[in-house]
Amino acid sequence: GLSGGRPPRDDKFARVTQEDVQYFREALGAGGRLVTDREGLQAFNRDWLGNFEGATSVAVCPTSTQQVSKVLSYCNERCLAVVPQGGNTGLVGGSVPVHDEVVLSTSAMDNIISFDEVSGILNCQSGCILQALDTYLAERGHTMPLDLGAKGSCQIGGNVSTNAGGVRLLRYGSLHGSVLGLEVVLANGEVLDLWQSLRKDNTGYDLKQLFIGAEGTLGIVTGMSLLCPARPTSVQVSFLSCKSFPDVLHIFRLAKQHLGEVLSAVEFLDRESLVTALEHMPGIRNPLPDGTSPFYMLVETSGSSETHDKNKVEEFLAEVMSAGLLVDGALAQDTSQASNMWRVREGVTEALVRRGKVYKYDVSLPLAEMYALVEEMRERLPGDSIRVVGYGHVGDGNLHLNISDARGKERQEVREAIEPFVYEWTRERRGSISAEHGLGLMKAECIRYSKPEAAVRIMGAVKKMLDPKGILNPYKVLPRDVVHEGC
Numbered sequence: 013g014l015s016g017g018r019p020p021r022d023d024k025f026a027r028v029t030q031e032d033v034q035y036f037r038e039a040l041g042a043g044g045r046l047v048t049d050r051e052g053l054q055a056f057n058r059d060w061l062g063n064f065e066g067a068t069s070v071a072v073c074p075t076s077t078q079q080v081s082k083v084l085s086y087c088n089e090r091c092l093a094v095v096p097q098g099g100n101t102g103l104v105g106g107s108v109p110v111h112d113e114v115v116l117s118t119s120a121m122d123n124i125i126s127f128d129e130v131s132g133i134l135n136c137q138s139g140c141i142l143q144a145l146d147t148y149l150a151e152r153g154h155t156m157p158l159d160l161g162a163k164g165s166c167q168i169g170g171n172v173s174t175n176a177g178g179v180r181l182l183r184y185g186s187l188h189g190s191v192l193g194l195e196v197v198l199a200n201g202e203v204l205d206l207w208q209s210l211r212k213d214n215t216g217y218d219l220k221q222l223f224i225g226a227e228g229t230l231g232i233v234t235g236m237s238l239l240c241p242a243r244p245t246s247v248q249v250s251f252l253s254c255k256s257f258p259d260v261l262h263i264f265r266l267a268k269q270h271l272g273e274v275l276s277a278v279e280f281l282d283r284e285s286l287v288t289a290l291e292h293m294p295g296i297r298n299p300l301p302d303g304t305s306p307f308y309m310l311v312e313t314s315g316s317s318e319t320h321d322k323n324k325v326e327e328f329l330a331e332v333m334s335a336g337l338l339v340d341g342a343l344a345q346d347t348s349q350a351s352n353m354w355r356v357r358e359g360v361t362e363a364l365v366r367r368g369k370v371y372k373y374d375v376s377l378p379l380a381e382m383y384a385l386v387e388e389m390r391e392r393l394p395g396d397s398i399r400v401v402g403y404g405h406v407g408d409g410n411l412h413l414n415i416s417d418a419r420g421k422e423r424q425e426v427r428e429a430i431e432p433f434v435y436e437w438t439r440e441r442r443g444s445i446s447a448e449h450g451l452g453l454m455k456a457e458c459i460r461y462s463k464p465e466a467a468v469r470i471m472g473a474v475k476k477m478l479d480p481k482g483i484l485n486p487y488k489v490l491p492r493d494v495v496h497e498g499c
């Protein structure tokens with residue numbers, strides 16, 4: 013899954029010995045888990061997409077911040093490289109070792125610490141599964157401020173570390189706003205306590221923001237405080253089809269105008285995405301009789317009054333229809349219809365993996381030009397086995413461009429037809445080559461397509477300051493030439 017091949021092992025890093033394993037065992041004590049058998053390690057070495065595979069000989073699963081601190085300070089001393097891992101659902105190869113890095117998994121750190129029903133502030137450890145947190149909050153009249161297709165296995169620490177966006181960003185904003193406090197263990201084992209639960213705190217630089225989206229290169233997030241909104245009691249989901257991408261954008265405008273304060277998601281799929289989901293995900297049904305329109309949209313509202321929200325959605329749909337924008341549309345009549353609509357949208361990622369090899373891109377682009385990238389890519393990549401699909405968070409200006417090849421294997425000619433074209437195209441429009449998935453291993457060398465030299469230089473300096481030996485998630489995020497020597 014890497015155009016330039018895997019970066020060579022940096023031999024400044026020590027190799028794990030029996031004594032190291034023994035130390036980890038003692039540091040974990042009775043509660044933690046240590047995995048050293050080949051079979052058990054497979055899940056830690058291989059990424060969700062099956063594009064990246066490392067060769068670690070040990071995965072350490074601590075239960076407390078103190079244990080994380082012990083393990084890191086030891087690794088730093090020994091110059092052992094470490095890759096932090098949450099639910100391992102990341103899509104850019106950031107969460108698995110490149111070579112023999114120690115995996116530090118947060119999966120055994122899944123305690124919910126407290127929840128305040130007045131302020132809506134949740135405190136928890138970083139290994140809590142997103143869906144488990146949402147279920148816990150649902151029982152208390154609240155909701156997580158983010159939602160994504162990987163919710164059943166991704167962890168909140170992984171979400172924070174990738175600054176995951178997802179399908180409700182339009183409504184609740186990014187984690188840069190929802191995270192109120194963080195606890196982070198630095199590379200040398202020091203615990204940096206930024207764990208506050210305040211809405212407002214303007215005392216100097218907001219250091220926690222550095223770790224949100226740092227993809228495990230600056231520290232290990234162990235605990236956090238999150239602001240969680242009240243759970244909406246009325247959720248209306250509609251699924252629409254239309255004739256062109258400009259019509260998608262026109263419908264988005266009308267959605268903002270007519271649904272305003274209750275709008276909670278505006279997603280789009282092209283026909284190729286819909287067809288892929290329907291072909292490969294058993295149990296998912298097409299919400300519309302129409303399967304031939306080129307574009308589909310999912311529009312969701314979340315509010316507190318069913319009658320009010322339903323009226324608004326009906327008015328919106330009437331407006332869309334009278335403007336001649338609608339080919340077909342359905343408003344979910346119950347939760348099972350609504351969840352089927354969501355499964356169509358969220359099922360595309362898994363359906364693509366089932367179809368064969370996937371080349372995955374995640375870009376932010378000016379809305380008016382967004383879909384032209386998909387069309388140009390289609391012209392560049394003809395052939396029976398290739399399917400170019402475009403979908404994503406249109407309400408956030410975020411396109412998911414995927415090139416699927418039913419022939420199953422990475423092919424150099426396909427990769428070369430895509431890269432660097434896709435990155436150059438994005439740069440020309442001042443877009444971002446990673447809207448929400450991060451850079452990981454896949455795009456570490458590509459950062460300059462979206463960031464100026466001065467920014468890359470400062471990032472290298474921040475890395476050097478917080479992780480002087482460079483043990484945390486090496487080969488990821490930053491390009492080789494700005495990473496300091498260390499060790």
Ligand code: FAD
Pocket residue numbers: 060095096097098099100101102103106107118138159160161162165166167168169170171172173174175176177178179227228229231232233234361362448449452485
């Ligand atoms: P991992 O994959 O384990 O790790 C991701 C990165 O964070 C790695 O670099 C890792 O080293 C680092 N990391 C993990 N935990 C910590 C920690 N505690 N401290 C420091 N660093 C850490 N992403 C979106 O943004 N929006 C989506 O809508 C979305 N949908 C998805 C749907 C599917 C089906 C799948 C498979 C993935 C999707 N993703 C999406 C990508 C992925 O789920 C998110 O990036 C998620 O936030 C990763 O969480 P995780 O716990 O699996 O982290």
Ligand code: 2HG
Pocket residue numbers: 161178357358360361372373374404405412413414
């Ligand atoms: C989504 O929005 C995820 O479904 C995954 O971010 C996108 O698979 C993708 O390209």
Ligand code: ZN
Pocket residue numbers: 178404405412448
């Ligand atoms: Zn997404």
